[in-house]
Amino acid sequence: MKLPSLRRARPTELPGITGVVRLDRRTKNLTKRLKPGEIAVIDHVDLDRVSAEALVDCKVSAVVNVADSISGRYPNLGPEILVGAGVPLVDGVGREVFAVLHEGERVRVHDGALYRGDEVVAKGVAQDTQSVAEMMDDARAGLSTQLEAFTANTLDYLRRERDLLLDGVGVPEIHTHMDGRHVLIVVRGYDYRDDLVALKPYIREYRPVLIGVDGGADALVENGYVPDLIVGDMDSVRDETLKSGAEVVVHAYRDGRAPGSERLERLGVESIEFPATGTSEDVAMLLADSKGASLIVAVGTHNSLVEFLDKGRSGMASTFITRLRVGAKLVDAKGVGRLYRSRVSTFQIVALVVAGLFALGMAMVAIDADEVLWSILRARWNDFTYWIRELFT
Known part of the structure; x- marks a missing residue:
């Protein structure tokens, strides 16, 4: 059973x-x-x-x-x-x-x-x-109260940082050369990944000075770049990035405290302190502006009132004033990505190659080239096409 x-x-x-x-x-x-x-x-x-x-x-x-x-x-x-x-x-x-x-x-x-x-x-x-x-x-009904507080914080920041904003008093000396160059400032903020991908042709052609603000330096490394300058309080950037050879500027408080300096000392990384009120992205913008950057492209930073308020910090008023201070030389990465086009188009490259091959072919016919020369040219042509494929992949 x-x-x-x-x-x-x-x-x-x-x-x-x-x-x-x-x-x-x-x-x-x-x-x-x-x-x-x-x-x-x-x-x-x-x-x-x-x-x-x-x-x-x-x-x-x-x-x-x-x-x-x-x-x-x-x-x-x-x-x-x-x-x-x-x-x-x-x-x-x-x-x-x-x-x-x-x-x-x-x-x-x-x-x-x-x-x-x-x-x-x-x-x-x-x-x-x-x-x-x-x-x-x-x-949204309470937005007017926050706007009033934002205005008060803005005026307070202007009073405390008047000398820095108007005359650049307190900006440290650095080794990174920015005078007359484009500067790309990366903050690990809104849409920073998409913006960095869109800016690849711009970075390749103009080779701007690359500034990573705290975790923004890691974002640069993740996209295959080496930052020239790292700015921030050093609380969200990896040790490997800090040791990449970039110049490091620590954002310090006005009372002299710089918590990030202790970490850098443990890592054996030399740094420069920049005491200032506000956010680290403000410090990066003021540094680039005072050192003569001709254009500042901002990735992941705040560029609207809703984004300023979304951070929920009174210190965001400083970012608003800093943007006014830097003025027309500051552009958002999205604008660069939409407007920028490579100065050499694919059509121009193809036309140049075709014209060169046509001239070469006519010359070969004119001198009645033998088979050995043609075989050499075919081999060189194969090398050239392989190079073109590698270039675009």
Whole structure:
């Protein structure tokens, strides 16, 4: 008699998203170690676009924010990007979760709650496309208050940095030569990857001075370039990039503190300090302008009021003033990519080659060249066509 086979019952799969958890109060630091499928726990009021795009690029399975991703102060862009990419977002679970959870544990996110096993570790609000859209509409109503604060911060920055902006007082001496040259400043910000790809013909032809602002230096290296100058507080650039031979300028505070200098000393990298208020991208622009750059092309920087406010920092007022200070020599990478065309077109190259071959052929007919000479020419022609293929691939 054949006995019925016994099958082990599979445990019921719990609802929600399960994965390894990574925690950090600074989103910028967290994205450096996130892996696809993991759950990110962040502490980021008014999640901005750059941070959200970095989280999406890491292919996280969910994002849990201990703070409010949209506080209502202004319409920040980050939450829309997350939910638009299909990444579940849970808000306002409370900062206590940092003391309860340990990095590397497996957790589960379901219906606005964070679970460790069967234990509810924290509860928040699960956001979706509709809820984010409603909160963004409410946030736009408070935009006028933020504009007033932005104006006040702008005036305060003008008072504190008047000598630097008007007379260049405090700009350090550097070895990198910029006088009369184009300068390309790369910030790991909005659309920097696409802009660098679009600028390849421009970089190849004009060979601008390449300045990487913190992680922007890594972006240059990732695209096959070696930065001439690295500017920033050195908190988000790789050690290998700092050791690439580029000149390094540390953005220091006005009170003399320069946290990035300690790291450079440990790496044995020489640096120059530039004390200034504002952001590191401001420092890079002011440095290029004061050293005589004829054109400054900005990649990944902020170029609209919405982007300034999206950073959620009073210091962004300095970027607005810095752009006014630099003036017409500053152009956005998108404008260069749309307007720039190589001065030598493909048609001109082909026409030149055809004309040369025609003249050579006529000369060969005129002198009645023998078979040996023709075979030599055929071999040279094969070498030439191979070179052309290599050139365009």
